[in-house]
Amino acid sequence: MKQINLIIGCGYLGRSLLGLLRGERNYVVNRSGQHNPVNAADDNHQLIFNINDKHAWHNIDALAEKSSIRLYFMVPPRQIDDTIFADFIKRLNQLDIKRSILVSSTVVYGNIDRIVDADSLVKIDSERAERQFQVEQDWLENMKAGNVIRLAGIYGPDRIIGCRGIINNEPINGDPDGWLNLIHVDDAAQLIKTISEIEQPERIELGCDGKPIKRRDYYSYLAEQLNQTQPLFSLGSDARGTGRRCDNSITMSRSGWQPLHVDFRKAVSKLIKQSGN
Numbered sequence: 001m002k003q004i005n006l007i008i009g010c011g012y013l014g015r016s017l018l019g020l021l022r023g024e025r026n027y028v029v030n031r032s033g034q035h036n037p038v039n040a041a042d043d044n045h046q047l048i049f050n051i052n053d054k055h056a057w058h059n060i061d062a063l064a065e066k067s068s069i070r071l072y073f074m075v076p077p078r079q080i081d082d083t084i085f086a087d088f089i090k091r092l093n094q095l096d097i098k099r100s101i102l103v104s105s106t107v108v109y110g111n112i113d114r115i116v117d118a119d120s121l122v123k124i125d126s127e128r129a130e131r132q133f134q135v136e137q138d139w140l141e142n143m144k145a146g147n148v149i150r151l152a153g154i155y156g157p158d159r160i161i162g163c164r165g166i167i168n169n170e171p172i173n174g175d176p177d178g179w180l181n182l183i184h185v186d187d188a189a190q191l192i193k194t195i196s197e198i199e200q201p202e203r204i205e206l207g208c209d210g211k212p213i214k215r216r217d218y219y220s221y222l223a224e225q226l227n228q229t230q231p232l233f234s235l236g237s238d239a240r241g242t243g244r245r246c247d248n249s250i251t252m253s254r255s256g257w258q259p260l261h262v263d264f265r266k267a268v269s270k271l272i273k274q275s276g277n
Contacts, residue, residue, distance in 0.1 A: 004066045008051065009074035013103065013154060016189040017072060018044065027063060052081040057091050064095065070196045071100040077131040085135065089142040099196045102139040104150045105132050106181060106206065106246055113179070113242040117250045118150070118206040140203060147201055149192055152208035152246050156185030160271055166223050171234040176216035181208045181246040184261035194257045205251045209262045212245040221265055225272050
């Protein structure tokens with residue numbers, strides 16, 4: 001029998017995950033009935049509903065008779081109505097959920113310079129971090145078989161972080177000596193799939209390439225590869241701070257997962273060549 005998967009919030013990362021789940025029975029949630037090529041491939045099926053609209057939740061009933069469902073939730077916090085999110089989780093719990101993974105962000109670790117891993121304490125120092133952490137807490141407290149994977153900045157084909165800004169000669173908003181933490185979209189998708197298949201995973205894991213890079217070094221290399229002038233940095237009141245340095249060693253040890261793209265220079269150079277920039 002084919003594995004049943006439910007993906008809520010199937011954007012850039014979700015499409016990469018679907019590639020790994022090819023051949024399984026995948027149900028993808030859309031907010032409208034507009035045709036989506038992703039849903040026409042292989043055994044993918046479309047469910048139409050908005051998580052913030054209680055009147056549409058009955059569409060989940062299409063999975064009521066399915067067993068051992070793996071659920072992947074990838075909706076950004078800004079798109080979640082936190083006044084009814086707990087109720088939505090209760091509605092999901094009516095399904096036969098085997099594993100339920102919420103994709104989160106390393107923003108919850110704060111912007112001070114420290115090394116963090118999956119077991120590190122959070123440091124909520126921004127509105128975005130507070131919102132993200134609240135979504136995590138709702139998930140872990142209420143969701144059956146609930147897990148959280150905190151991901152660093154996702155990049156990959158057609159998504160090179162900062163590329164457009166460098167081409168447009170826009171100043172970089174942040175401390176040039178601050179840290180960036182990255183993960184290739186394919187590595188992120190593989191981590192999510194790996195955790196979903198572990199019988200008793202840790203409740204929180206962290207996904208990154210394990211090689212923090214200073215903003216100055218990243219954007220300077222990017223400008224060089226794009227044949228653009230070296231970037232300027234802005235330190236305004238809303239500038240991004242020093243940031244944390246993410247360590248994936250605990251997650252790798254516990255899960256057996258290993259990222260394939262650990263050299264951002266090699267990966268970014270290849271992506272630029274593929275894009276024709």
